[in-house]
Amino acid sequence: MAAQSPTDEDLAARAAAGSRPAFEELVSRYGLRLFHFLRSRSGSDEDVEDLVQETFLKAYRNIGRYDPQRRFSTWLYTVAFRLSVSRHRSQGTKPLSLDSEGPEHPSPGPQEVLIRKEEAQKAGNIWLLARALKPSEYEVLWLRYAEEMPMKEIARAMKRSLVGVRVLLHRSRLKLGKKLRAPSPAADLADAAAVGQRLSIL
Amino acid sequence: MKCSIHRWNISRALDSGEPLGRLTKLHLVHCEACREFSRLGEEMGRRLTDDAASLLGDTKPELSDRVRQAMDALGPASSPYVSRPKRLRLRPVLAATAALAVVGVSLIWMVSSQSAKMPQLDPSLKLESPRAYLESALQRAESPYQKEILELKKTLKSTADYLVARFDIGLGENN
Numbered sequence: 001m002a003a004q005s006p007t008d009e010d011l012a013a014r015a016a017a018g019s020r021p022a023f024e025e026l027v028s029r030y031g032l033r034l035f036h037f038l039r040s041r042s043g044s045d046e047d048v049e050d051l052v053q054e055t056f057l058k059a060y061r062n063i064g065r066y067d068p069q070r071r072f073s074t075w076l077y078t079v080a081f082r083l084s085v086s087r088h089r090s091q092g093t094k095p096l097s098l099d100s101e102g103p104e105h106p107s108p109g110p111q112e113v114l115i116r117k118e119e120a121q122k123a124g125n126i127w128l129l130a131r132a133l134k135p136s137e138y139e140v141l142w143l144r145y146a147e148e149m150p151m152k153e154i155a156r157a158m159k160r161s162l163v164g165v166r167v168l169l170h171r172s173r174l175k176l177g178k179k180l181r182a183p184s185p186a187a188d189l190a191d192a193a194a195v196g197q198r199l200s201i202l
Numbered sequence: 203m204k205c206s207i208h209r210w211n212i213s214r215a216l217d218s219g220e221p222l223g224r225l226t227k228l229h230l231v232h233c234e235a236c237r238e239f240s241r242l243g244e245e246m247g248r249r250l251t252d253d254a255a256s257l258l259g260d261t262k263p264e265l266s267d268r269v270r271q272a273m274d275a276l277g278p279a280s281s282p283y284v285s286r287p288k289r290l291r292l293r294p295v296l297a298a299t300a301a302l303a304v305v306g307v308s309l310i311w312m313v314s315s316q317s318a319k320m321p322q323l324d325p326s327l328k329l330e331s332p333r334a335y336l337e338s339a340l341q342r343a344e345s346p347y348q349k350e351i352l353e354l355k356k357t358l359k360s361t362a363d364y365l366v367a368r369f370d371i372g373l374g375e376n377n
Binding site: 020023024027028031032033035036049052053056057060061124125126127130141142144145146148151166169170173174176177180181 | 209210213214216217218239242243246247249250251253254255256257258260261262265266268269270272273276
């Protein structure tokens with residue numbers, strides 16, 4: 001009979017008792033998850049990695065404050081969310097969006113934006129498209145669907161009311177639905193080019 | 203407007219897992235757009251969950267290594283969680299209550315100490331009998347009036363003397 005792997009809460013309790021390997025296991029479990037969660041507010045992958053690192057360091061420093069009665073994931077996401085928001089505010093960075101880029105990042109031309117949108121749709125991963133939403137909309141979708149977190153926990157992590165989370169989710173789904181139904185801009189471009197060709201032939 | 207309310211209900215049902223209300227169900231029978239919204243909402247949820255799983259299927263070992271290296275520089279973690287005693291914070295209401303209590307207690311103490319200092323009657327001054335005491339007390343109580351009456355009598359007498367001298371009224375002598 002295979003030994004059951006310890007829960008996140010067990011690992012966090014062990015880490016709080018001074019076990020570094022336990023915390024490292026948590027880093028392995030949550031590293032990539034936090035990376036995707038924090039993507040919406042940061043420009044480049046490197047910035048996101050910095051933020052993930054900062055989140056883990058803060059969690060490591062304050063693991064003594066973690067209450068093992070609560071879900072570890074909620075606690076960690078709360079730390080990540082607050083760090084991300086405060087950094088976003090202090091730096092005044094604009095989130096990376098497929099529609100527009102902040103002034104810190106080299107602005108792609110309209111052609112490049114179209115290609116990236118097309119790539120996102122071709123890749124078939126809905127999260128690439130979701131990155132075009134506002135950061136809070138992306139984050140609430142991530143917590144709800146990727147983490148499958150209960151609504152109350154989402155509200156706690158994002159420091160919002162339960163109704164606020166419901167409204168945010170509703171709005172995010174509406175927006176994402178519109179983006180999913182919208183015709184591919186690259187296809188439009190191709191159609192326009194074809195029409196142009198036909199016109200030139202005529 | 204009507205559709206937006208029903209869409210909100212659909213959205214709520216998606217999040218809570220509870221069944222749709224009767225009115226919304228009835229609306230869905232007639233409204234193709236809202237049926238599409240409901241279908242898309244469910245499908246989107248499935249896609250979001252599945253695609254997140256595929257995103258998380260990738261590995262990023264360099265990220266974990268990076269965090270470990272940063273932890274090396276940081277040193278040991280903080281001490282385990284212990285429920286710390288809450289710091290006493292002096293709030294205005296508490297402070298006012300405490301001040302009132304202090305004032306109340308000191309007032310009570312002052313009153314009780316005053317009553318303790320009240321002069322006691324000397325037992326040697328005990329009166330012989332209550333009747334004698336009452337009589338003397340009555341005399342003492344009447345004495346100011348007595349004085350007044352005497353003063354008035356004197357004044358009347360002198361006034362009468364003056365009138366007799368002034369008008370030379372013979373009181374029976376001339377008659």
